[in-house]
Amino acid sequence: MKFLFDSDTWQEIYGSIRKNKLRTAITIIGVLWGIFLLVVLLGSARGLENSFNKRFGNFATNSVFVWTQSTDKPFKGFQEGRRFTLTMNDIDVLKSEYSEEIKLLAPRNQTSNLIIKDFKSGNFQVSGDYPILDQIQKKQLLYGRFLNQNDILSIAKVAVISEDMYKQLFDLGEFPIGQLIKINSISYKVIGVYKPSNTINFDGDCAYIPFTTFKKVYNTANKVDWMMITANEGTDIEQMEKDILLTLKNLHKVHPEDERAFGSVNLGKEIGKVTGFLTGMQFLTWFVGISTLVAGVFAIGNILLITVKERTKEIGIRRALGATPKSIKQQIILESVFLTTIAGMLGIIFGSAVLMFIDWKLGSGGEGVLINPTVNIPIILIAFVTLIVLGTLIGLIPAHMATVIKPIEALREE
Known part of the structure; x- marks a missing residue:
């Protein structure tokens, strides 16, 4: 050297x-x-x-989202173009038949309503949900908490609102937790404010209320607008999607080859x-x-x-x-x-x-x-x-x- x-x-x-x-x-x-x-x-x-x-990062990426549309084929006496809805019975059947494949299953109902706070108001999404939603799509809370099981059981009139809703409905610096807002002329207590994440956002600016409260207020009975399903580790998410859609077609008397009757997004496949x-x-x-x-x-x-x-x-x-x-x-x-x-x-x-x-x-x-x-x-x-x-x-x-x-x-x- x-x-x-x-x-x-x-x-x-x-x-x-x-x-x-x-x-x-x-x-x-x-x-x-x-x-x-x-x-x-x-x-x-x-x-x-x-x-x-x-x-x-805040989203369970091995998830499937399912909703109903209109049929494309006549089947068992039903005409083409028939409209139908998911029900809580569907949720129970899927939980039972796919207990090993499904990790989380969240039925959801949504509508749009005028939300009022004193003299301020705005039209926003209102979603009836279970606490399990927070496990599928984690909410970044700025104030308070998300929905819990006690809210579901007591049919509580409580709401979790987005940051933009908070800024639009509340005065600058006003503490939101415990305050009352009106949705569809009914008063709800604000229990949480969340910051929308940068993930796929299906809800936009949305007020989350208990699923049971939504059911009672909007008289939805057993109706379910759509569902979010998360698979267990190691589950073939594409095969699970096919099996679930086939089961739902059997439950609602839809032709097995009808591709239009159900809409679905396989997040795992896309990711x-x-x-x-x-x-x-x-x-x-x-x-x-x-x-x-x-x-x-x-x-x-x-x-x-x-x-x-x-x-x-x-x-x-x-x-x-x-x-x-x-x-x-x-x-x-x-x-x-x-x-x-x-x-x-x-x-x-x-x-x-x-x-x-x-x-x-x-x-x-x-x-x-x-x-x-x-x-x-x-x-x-x-x-x-x-x-x-x-x-x-x-x-x-x-x-x-x-x-x-x-x-x-x-x-x-x-």
Whole structure:
């Protein structure tokens, strides 16, 4: 390792770089661009993944949503175009038949109503729900609490409202918990205020009241507008959706091949497409980044080969003065490693700066596209070490070419 601290060695390297400034700059840029792309692409992919996780983080992603529409085929004496509704009986049957597959099942009823607080009012969604909804789609509460089982059993006139509803109906700074609002001319006590998440929002600005209260006030009997179903771990969510829809078709005398009678959204299936896309993005990122990196390293090898050719006479003189093949080889390899190291460090610095800019520009706010785009330090270190190793290996080729030059032939070189 003595040659690393030999001033003559570094003077030779400095002289070579200074003599070929443009060529050296182009070489460094080639390698810099490779690791720069790797850092930026990996960071952007992570930012996209973080954004996805933030949007769906509070939602049970292995969920299916089911509602009724109108039939598309006549069946068992019923005409095409028949309309029907889900019922609480359907809920009981599904819980019984799919007890092993279903983890959570939330029947829901919704309507739109004028909500009044003193002299302020607005039209909002009103949803009759069970406390289990908070497990499927976690609510970020700013004040108070969500619905509980006691509210269901006592048919309580209580409501959980959104942050926007609170701002529209209440005075600035007014504490909402315990205050009364009127929905459909009936007074409800506000027990909670939630902040709508950045996930899929099926409800918009919605006032949640107990399912039993909704049933009594709006006289819905056993009617259910739609249901949210979450599967247990390891359940095939697509197969469960098909089985549930077939069971509901049998219950409501709908043709088994009727595709219009029930509407459904399989969140697990849709999210699977997105995660598949993210996986493909990561693979493409690694492929493009590493390919560019390798191409840059090969550029260094080509430049050094040209340099060795140009310095044939110089190398011949050094050999004639007693320089050993080993010392010449070490100098060429050290020059290769030095250029790769400088290029790698600059690439990492510039890549990190770009990721900081992306985070500032695209990652801020509730609708951030690329949130916290970062690359793990171990990955950076592995990429950097790999770059150094490649630089060393590629430097062996011109180093070998330099050592096979015979002094007498080199001195004759014009």
